[in-house]
Amino acid sequence: MPGEIVYLTTRNEVTEYLTTHPVVIMKFTATWCGPCKRSAPLVNNLFAQMHDNVSMIIVDIDKARDISSAMKVKSVPTLHNFINGRxxxxxxxxxxDSIISFFNKTNKREFS
Known part of the structure; x- marks a missing residue:
């Protein structure tokens, strides 16, 4: 069972979260984004299979433009993973297939 899912809206929140959680998936999305809605069940299912030290930050790009800008997000959905803040x-x-591969890489990195 994976760790928590949090919705963050400021860069300071993200920075603090990344320094206190060893493995983080950051999901950039928007309420109006059709591909985001279509891929959400797959992302949620894959996240549910992750180890309990993996957490997920969800960022709505319309509510957190500073985070999206800092992470150079150009389109949604976008997923990033961080190991020990990196x-x-x-x-x-x-x-x-790309989303599945991303989660598989996250799982492999988590244990390396």
Missing amino acids: PMDSVVGAND
């Missing part, structure tokens, strides 16, 4: 991998778009 960015490791990312995937842009709603391609199922």
